Amino acid sequence: MTVTPDRPTPNAAAAPAGPTIIDRFVAANRDYAVTFQDGGMDARPVQKIAVVACMDARLDLFAALGLELGDAHVIRNAGGVVTDDTIRSLTISQRALGTRSIALIHHTGCGLLGLTEDFRRELELEVGQRPQWAVEAFVDLDGDVRQSMQRVRTSPFLPHTDDVRGFVFDVHTGLLREIH
Numbered sequence: 001m002t003v004t005p006d007r008p009t010p011n012a013a014a015a016p017a018g019p020t021i022i023d024r025f026v027a028a029n030r031d032y033a034v035t036f037q038d039g040g041m042d043a044r045p046v047q048k049i050a051v052v053a054c055m056d057a058r059l060d061l062f063a064a065l066g067l068e069l070g071d072a073h074v075i076r077n078a079g080g081v082v083t084d085d086t087i088r089s090l091t092i093s094q095r096a097l098g099t100r101s102i103a104l105i106h107h108t109g110c111g112l113l114g115l116t117e118d119f120r121r122e123l124e125l126e127v128g129q130r131p132q133w134a135v136e137a138f139v140d141l142d143g144d145v146r147q148s149m150q151r152v153r154t155s156p157f158l159p160h161t162d163d164v165r166g167f168v169f170d171v172h173t174g175l176l177r178e179i180h
């Protein structure tokens with residue numbers, strides 16, 4: 001696949017005609033703040049759990065998992081993969097903020113399923129610099145969930161690895177399937 005981004009045309013520097021999506025965020029936030037009530041919640045997640053999930057726009061974690069505000073740490077990235085930075089967040093989650101359980105959630109139709117590490121080579125050819133990160137592409141969804149669970153369970157930085165479970169979320173049915 002090509003990784004060439006859309007280039008703005010020279011005269012596209014002028015201000016866009018209508019409000020951008022971020023302008024809409026700012027307006028929506030003003031409305032939100034009108035009825036916002038500070039629940040006085042602690043930074044420590046009530047359910048003592050951290051969820052690592054893909055950034056996929058179809059995955060509404062709070063609704064899908066029955067979570068309430070304040071219940072969980074949610075760590076999201078492309079694929080929901082366990083990278084060094086995911087381990088960084090999980091370590092802080094457990095050691096500084098009291099979580100003990102970890103749920104890993106990948107999903108059907110993930111954008112990473114179609115990619116390969118060629119993505120990095122193409123990127124390097126285009127920009128003249130090889131990214132330091134791995135794409136973490138995968139072809140075996142279940143296998144990748146197992147790999148992620150293994151990375152968490154073997155991390156020397158995490159004190160609590162006895163309640164680590166992995167799932168595949170089906171974007172068509174909304175159901176989780178546990179991976180063992």
Ligand SMILES: [Zn+2]
Nearest residue numbers: 054056110111
């Ligand atoms: Zn995904």
